[in-house]
Amino acid sequence: MANNKIPVTIYITPEYYRDKGHFWSRLNLVKRFHGGHSDQVILLISYKYYKPTITGRQIAHYTEMIHSFPHAAIIHAEGVDWRGHDKELIAMGIPIYPCEYTGSL
Amino acid sequence: MKSAIDWIEEDLTTNSSTSPVYAPTVDLEYEIFYKKLSEIAVRNIAFEEEILSHLSAIQEVNRREQAAMDIRAHVIIDRLDKIEKKISHVTNGGLKEAMQELVPVILRNVGAVQVENAKGVWTARTATISGTFAVLGGLITWLITKFL
Numbered sequence: 001m002a003n004n005k006i007p008v009t010i011y012i013t014p015e016y017y018r019d020k021g022h023f024w025s026r027l028n029l030v031k032r033f034h035g036g037h038s039d040q041v042i043l044l045i046s047y048k049y050y051k052p053t054i055t056g057r058q059i060a061h062y063t064e065m066i067h068s069f070p071h072a073a074i075i076h077a078e079g080v081d082w083r084g085h086d087k088e089l090i091a092m093g094i095p096i097y098p099c100e101y102t103g104s105l
Numbered sequence: 106m107k108s109a110i111d112w113i114e115e116d117l118t119t120n121s122s123t124s125p126v127y128a129p130t131v132d133l134e135y136e137i138f139y140k141k142l143s144e145i146a147v148r149n150i151a152f153e154e155e156i157l158s159h160l161s162a163i164q165e166v167n168r169r170e171q172a173a174m175d176i177r178a179h180v181i182i183d184r185l186d187k188i189e190k191k192i193s194h195v196t197n198g199g200l201k202e203a204m205q206e207l208v209p210v211i212l213r214n215v216g217a218v219q220v221e222n223a224k225g226v227w228t229a230r231t232a233t234i235s236g237t238f239a240v241l242g243g244l245i246t247w248l249i250t251k252f253l
Binding site: 006007008009010011013014015030033034037040041048049050 | 144147148150151152154155158159162163165166169
């Protein structure tokens with residue numbers, strides 16, 4: 001049940017696509033924050049402030065992320081150029097919401 | 106209320122000559138400057154919202170843990186209350202005291218307090234045996250004083 005999960009939002013910024021290793025350093029920080037109760041949280045990846053073109057590399061990032069945080073979703077997805085990768089994410093069990101997260105505590 | 110990003114985006118669309126404060130001479134410089142400023146503003150607002158999300162989540166985790174602890178505490182109190190009611194009719198002081206000493210052992214046995222390691226199990230067993238003997242001793246003393 002995703003509805004009783006605690007939402008934790010990560011905002012994607014240009015640094016994620018520009019700085020090498022930025023994703024991993026951020027993921028490690030989030031793990032330190034919520035690693036102890038990762039089963040209780042739902043990690044929301046927000047594209048509110050940046051609308052990139054999704055590549056295969058980003059999908060690999062999501063695959064890695066789902067190992068640490070089994071409950072995840074993508075929000076503010078409207079305007080992102082998915083290049084067909086959105087289907088892969090849905091198949092991985094990561095729902096995609098065009099605007100806000102529709103679940104609740 | 107307008108955010109920093111709104112101000113920057115609005116200003117980018119207007120003519121630079123209308124802004125007396127920021128009026129770079131070259132258009133390219135102007136664009137680079139505002140692009141950088143816009144990036145900083147985006148990063149700051151994203152960071153602010155993200156950190157608030159983390160804090161809020163940690164607070165919610167703590168609240169849920171506290172609620173679970175409260176439920177466990179209530180279960181223990183209820184069990185103690187039931188035990189107290191069951192032994193309240195005992196008038197013999199020694200016997201009653203010995204029975205009360207058994208309360209932590211009873212609580213352990215019903216699973217209110219988890220005994221996880223070998224030392225804990227050994228302590229619980231010793232307490233059960235000594236507690237049982239204490240109750241029997243109290244009972245015998247009471248019988249002797251009553252019938253002899």
